[in-house]
Amino acid sequence: MIDLKSLLPEIKENEALAPYTTFKIGGPAKYFLEAKNNVELVKALQVVASTGLNYIVIGGGSNLLVSDSGFDGLVIRQLNNQFKIDGDKVMTESGAKVADVLAATLTAGLIGWAWAAGLPGLIGGAIRGNAGAYGEAMSNITESVEVFRAGKTEILTNEQLKFSYRHSLVKDEKMVILAATLKLKKGDPTVDEELVKKYLDHREKTQPLDLPNPGCAFKNINLQEVQIDQAKVIKALDITEAEWQAATKYNKLSVSFIFDKMNWKGKTIGGAKVSEKHGAFIVNAGEAKAEHVIMLMSELKMRVRNELGLALEEEIQLVGF
Ligand SMILES: Cc1cc2nc3c(=O)[nH]c(=O)nc-3n(C[C@H](O)[C@H](O)[C@H](O)COP(=O)(O)OP(=O)(O)OC[C@H]3O[C@@H](n4cnc5c(N)ncnc54)[C@H](O)[C@@H]3O)c2cc1C
Numbered sequence: 001m002i003d004l005k006s007l008l009p010e011i012k013e014n015e016a017l018a019p020y021t022t023f024k025i026g027g028p029a030k031y032f033l034e035a036k037n038n039v040e041l042v043k044a045l046q047v048v049a050s051t052g053l054n055y056i057v058i059g060g061g062s063n064l065l066v067s068d069s070g071f072d073g074l075v076i077r078q079l080n081n082q083f084k085i086d087g088d089k090v091m092t093e094s095g096a097k098v099a100d101v102l103a104a105t106l107t108a109g110l111i112g113w114a115w116a117a118g119l120p121g122l123i124g125g126a127i128r129g130n131a132g133a134y135g136e137a138m139s140n141i142t143e144s145v146e147v148f149r150a151g152k153t154e155i156l157t158n159e160q161l162k163f164s165y166r167h168s169l170v171k172d173e174k175m176v177i178l179a180a181t182l183k184l185k186k187g188d189p190t191v192d193e194e195l196v197k198k199y200l201d202h203r204e205k206t207q208p209l210d211l212p213n214p215g216c217a218f219k220n221i222n223l224q225e226v227q228i229d230q231a232k233v234i235k236a237l238d239i240t241e242a243e244w245q246a247a248t249k250y251n252k253l254s255v256s257f258i259f260d261k262m263n264w265k266g267k268t269i270g271g272a273k274v275s276e277k278h279g280a281f282i283v284n285a286g287e288a289k290a291e292h293v294i295m296l297m298s299e300l301k302m303r304v305r306n307e308l309g310l311a312l313e314e315e316i317q318l319v320g321f
Contacts, residue, residue: 002051004074008033008044011074017066017319020058020077022120024212025290026066026319029075036079038093038178042148044076045176049151056319057176059095059122063129063214067320068290078122080178085110089143090182094124098131101182106192110184113141114195118203120215124177128170129317130163134199135250139163143183149175165222166315208275211283217297218280218312221253228253229309236308237261255280255312258304269296294321 004011015032018024031053035041041057048055054073058064078095085108092101098119105113115136119126127145130137144157147170162169170177203209221228233253234244239261247257259265259279267274271288274296275281282293301312 002053004031004047004051004053007047007051010034010040015075017061017070017075020075021061021064021066021214022212023061023065023214023288023293024284025068025288025293026064027068027070029071029073031074032077033074034077034079035095037082038080041076041078041080041094041176041178042153044074045148046151048074057124058319059125060097060120062120063125063315063317065214065290065293065316065318067318069320071320078124081122083123088184088186090184091179092123092182093179094122094127094177096123097121098123098126102196105184106189106196109186109189111187111189111192112185113182114192115199117196117199123180123182127161127177127180128168129166129315130168131166137163137165139168141182141184143181145170145177145181146179147175147177149173153178165225166219206278208277208281208283211275211285213275213281213283214316216255216280216315217282217293218255218300219315220255220280221310221312223248223251223253226310233308233310253310258308258310259300262303262307264300264303267296267300269299272296274300290321 010033012032014028016028017026033044035044055076057076059078080093080095083090083092083096083101088110090101090105098116098121102116115134119131127138127142130139142158144155146153146155256279259274265274265276265279270292271284271286272292273283273285275283282296304310304312
């Protein structure tokens with residue numbers, strides 16, 4: 001029997017996880033620890049590496065669906081939030097908020113990632129999932145990361161991270177991002193400051209920010225990566241060729257567009273609902289259980305497969321299932 005309390009004295013037991021997620025859903029973590037800096041984070045990771053304890057590291061909890069029974073292991077929440085700007089680079093710990101780093105870089109006259117305005121969550125989670133918006137993504141500004149992998153720390157370059165749409169090597173292998181170096185451009189921040197306002201306004205108008213949600217439930221369909229029966233999809237969506245061309249001009253078929261055309265916005269199971277404002281978002285419309293979300297997502301996936309011949313892939317990360 002491992003005496004976790006003696007190894008990690010700050011550890012808590014049976015901590016409710018829902019408050020640490022933007023979806024406000026899910027049961028408790030058997031063990032829970034907040035790492036206030038990278039020394040504490042590495043210490044916790046060394047303990048899990050040596051004990052074999054099941055664990056997960058969380059950030060802003062803005063991309064998570066936690067199961068109703070919670071997580072049977074250790075949840076490490078990142079509070080390591082220090083960063084510094086040097087020339088056109090930012091050296092940041094994984095737990096810094098994207099919003100804080102973005103604001104500080106603009107003040108310092110660094111530009112090139114206004115698209116990240118309104119992206120909830122922390123640097124580590126954003127790099128792991130190659131978070132992005134408006135045609136840009138973390139892969140464009142991440143120079144390197146320091147990770148904890150197989151019991152030790154190492155540096156991985158942008159190339160080694162093998163970024164693709166909402167994906168990086170960090171998703172394929174069990175490793176934790178401890179810190180990152182972002183490379184930006186020096187320039188007049190006025191244009192980016194205007195863009196930040198525009199993007200925040202756009203999110204406010206198009207996303208259900210008034211209800212708990214974990215962002216997009218499913219990834220958009222990357223038409224460069226998957227083979228589709230275009231005629232079947234156009235027929236199922238009941239759209240014209242011109243509408244198809246307009247909807248797919250960036251080589252992606254958006255899940256929101258599909259759900260809109262299939263009239264699935266507003267579809268509800270228990271407290272889980274397909275947002276009427278943005279079809280790719282499933283919202284917690286009140287007292288939603290993870291079970292409701294899973295049932296709703298399963299039904300949507302099945303109907304998309306049967307009616308359009310397309311396979312939807314989850315964008316949200318499932319914890320404790
Ligand atoms: C309103 C709203 C809007 C959103 N808009 C967008 C958007 O425009 N574009 C987009 O891409 N996403 C969007 N998201 C989803 C989400 O904000 C991003 O995926 C975000 O980058 C997740 O960061 P996080 O810190 O919250 O990660 P968490 O949700 O805490 O964790 C996500 C995953 O990353 C892992 N993880 C976290 N930190 C680390 C680390 N240091 N090392 C290794 N693994 C780690 C966790 O284990 C988990 O599997 C949105 C979400 C919401 C709620």
